Amino acid sequence: MKKLFYYADKYLEKSDWKDLAMIKFCLFSIGILAGIKIPAKNKKKAGMVASVLFAITYIPLMAKFFAVIAEKDA
Numbered sequence: 035m036k037k038l039f040y041y042a043d044k045y046l047e048k049s050d051w052k053d054l055a056m057i058k059f060c061l062f063s064i065g066i067l068a069g070i071k072i073p074a075k076n077k078k079k080a081g082m083v084a085s086v087l088f089a090i091t092y093i094p095l096m097a098k099f100f101a102v103i104a105e106k107d108a
Contacts, residue, residue: 045102053098060091 066072066084 041099041103044105045099048098048102053095056091056095060088060095063087063091 063084066080067088072080
């Protein structure tokens with residue numbers, strides 16, 4: 035667990051406001067997917083938008099996180 039926190043701290047050191055904004059959008063979209071009450075007629079559209087937004091934000095965030103993990107400690 036300590037190693038995970040170490041990598042998270044290292045990731046945040048290398049992040050700027052854009053990365054943090056993407057994290058917030060990613061969490062927002064997964065929250066919608068997790069079951070916020072949406073009227074039945076809009077559920078499919080909201081789910082699709084949230085899925086696309088999640089994928090658009092999650093992929094670059096995880097790519098950067100794994101790059102941080104793969105770096106050699108200086």
